[in-house]
Amino acid sequence: MKSVVSERAALTSQKKMKIWKKLPSLAGVGLLSFGITLTLFNTVAIKAFAHSAGTEINITQQSAATKQRRNNRQYSTLRRNNKGLEVEYLQLRLREWGYYRQNITGNFGADTENAVKRFQQDSDIFPTGVVDAQTWDAIERKPNTTPRTSQRCNRPTLQPGAEGEDVRELQQRLYDLGYLKIRPSNYFGQATKQxxxxxxxxxDLPATGTVNARTWEALKLSCKAETVFVVVIPVKDRFTLADVKDYISGAFVYNTDDGPYINAGQFPNQQNARRRADFLRGKGFDAQLIRRNNS
Known part of the structure; x- marks a missing residue:
């Protein structure tokens, strides 16, 4: 009996010894597994941090580059159908100055173009709707909001059916701003009304289709200029008008004692008139600048 008990005790002792010998191995496996898990977690965390940091660095660098570009006046020329961050910035600035009332989209559409034209008009820049270096420079400076000295003069109230030089000046301004799609004439018809x-x-004026004092003032035509500068081109053949209208769709023919001429625009400001004439000369036309008194 003692022998059997001794044998059992010996076997139990041997089993305990085997278990104790395996413990370091099991512990090593556990530590190894924990180490691998920790390593994988660290790797993922590092990659995520690096991606996040990289994104932040890219955004910071992009913002810094954009700011630097603006400070150095290095802008892209923007026009209809352009898209991107610079268009968003343009819309934001135009909204700040009260010319753009739509959402900031980054898309240079008709609303943005019309806002640019109104801004250019108020800044004594020829209203092309294209944001070039001169326009960018004016946009970065707050427009002069000091009211101009009011001059007493008689502009008639215009409504559909009216005729005359006032109607033509109204149409020319609406055409230059992109609202009127037909060439100016002396008659106030439905196209002019719309x-x-x-x-x-x-x-944000009462949409009456009638030109009263408030509308004349908004159009910057509240008072007739004593002198206007007209860009004219002599008619050489029957194709001259069509060729000019490829660039100035509002051009029209009028007869003088010296023969037929094409009126390619008239301006109260000589600088803007000269700019139009230079543009047309660059296209191969014999553009001339004449001074005419309004009576």
Missing amino acids: ALIRYQQQQ
Whole structure:
């Protein structure tokens, strides 16, 4: 009996010894597994941090580059159908100055183009709707909001059916701003009325289709200039008008004692008139600048 008990005790002791010998191995496996898990976690965390940091660095660098570009006046020329961050910035600035009332989209569409034209008009820049270096420079400076000295003069109230030089000046301004799509004439028809209504809506004016004192003032035509500068091109053949209208769709022919001429625009500001003439000369036309008194 003692022998059997001794044998059992010996076997139990041997089993305990085997278990104790395995413990370091089991512990090593556990530690190894924990180490691998920790390593994988660290790797993922490092990659995630690196990606996040890289994104932050890219955004910071992009913002710094954009700011540097603006400070150095290095802008892209923007026009209809352009898209991107610079268009967003343009829309933001135009909104700050009260010219753009739509959402900031980054898309240079008709609303943005019309806002640019109104800004250019108020800044004594020829209203092309294209944001070039001169326009960018003006946009970065707050427009002069000091009211101009009011001059007493008689601009008639215009409504559909009216005729005359005042109607032509109204149409020319609406055409230059992109609202009127037909060439100016002396007659106030439905096309002029609809163009005027669109302009009034854009300017938060009563959309009556009638030109009263408030609308004349908004159009910057509240007082007739004593002198206007007209860009004219002599008619050489029957194709001259069509060729000019490829660039100035509002051009029209009028007869003088010296023969037929094409009126390619008239301006109260000589600088803007000269700019139009230089543009047309660059296209191969014999553009001339004449001074005319309004009477």
